[in-house]
Amino acid sequence: MRSRIFIKLMVAFLLVIGAATITLDFSIRQAWENSLRAEIETSLLQKTKLLAQRVESEKGRPLQEIAKEVAQASNARATVIDSTGRVLADSEADPATMENHATRPEFIDAFKKQEGDAIRHSRTVGIDFLYVAVPIQGGAVRLAYPLSSIHGSTSKVRTTLLESSALALLLATIIAWFAAQSISTRLQRIVRFA
Numbered sequence: 001m002r003s004r005i006f007i008k009l010m011v012a013f014l015l016v017i018g019a020a021t022i023t024l025d026f027s028i029r030q031a032w033e034n035s036l037r038a039e040i041e042t043s044l045l046q047k048t049k050l051l052a053q054r055v056e057s058e059k060g061r062p063l064q065e066i067a068k069e070v071a072q073a074s075n076a077r078a079t080v081i082d083s084t085g086r087v088l089a090d091s092e093a094d095p096a097t098m099e100n101h102a103t104r105p106e107f108i109d110a111f112k113k114q115e116g117d118a119i120r121h122s123r124t125v126g127i128d129f130l131y132v133a134v135p136i137q138g139g140a141v142r143l144a145y146p147l148s149s150i151h152g153s154t155s156k157v158r159t160t161l162l163e164s165s166a167l168a169l170l171l172a173t174i175i176a177w178f179a180a181q182s183i184s185t186r187l188q189r190i191v192r193f194a
Contacts, residue, residue: 009183013176021165021172029161033154037130040145044132045115047074048143052136055080063089070143077129077144080136081107088139106133110140119147 051070058066067078071091080089085102087095101107109116110133118131122144130150133142 009180010176013180014173017169017172017176021169025161025165029154029158032157033150036150036153040150041117041130041132044074044076044130044143044145045117045134047076048115048132048134048141051078051141051143052134055136055141064095067091074143075145077146079142079144080139081142082139083111104131104133106131106142107140109133110135110142 047070051066051074054066054070055063063080067080067089068091071078078089078091079087079101081087081101085100085104085107087098087101089095090098105118105120106116109118114135116131116133119128120131121127122129128147129144130147131142131144133140
């Protein structure tokens with residue numbers, strides 16, 4: 001009888017501990033990913049505004065040069081378009097071979113409200129990007145940050161969270177074992193006394 005009580009208590013403790021561990025792991029990971037993405041988006045917006053200032057203040061320099069310099073300094077892909085959506089400069093592709101960007105959500109927003117952003121798969125480069133665009137006189141500029149960097153960081157955090165959760169689960173299981181042992185012993189005494 002004592003072993004049945006012990007097993008039931010142990011299973012109940014493990015279910016509660018497991019549910020708490022999974023819930024914490026999921027919520028912490030989600031909060032961290034959202035925080036990281038928001039931080040990167042804010043930083044990218046600031047860098048995009050700096051790109052816009054450079055394009056407008058350095059009118060004599062070739063746009064392709066400016067795009068490549070800013071892309072290298074910001075670890076992001078830089079693109080400059082005119083008001084029709086024609087690509088004037090791009091840090092990773094030949095602008096003459098690129099399709100019109102007038103229908104890209106971040107550029108549509110940039111022309112309407114001073115800044116725009118979007119997340120999507122790049123057909124030119126072949127990976128997912130976070131795009132941020134701001135208008136300039138006669139067009140707009142955009143920086144694109146590869147989401148593979150976020151996925152890499154998230155993967156490291158996920159591994160650390162899982163390892164920590166496993167350790168916490170092990171410690172909680174040991175504590176639960178002692179608690180179940182103690183409770184089942186007391187219940188056994190009560191049953192014997194009754």
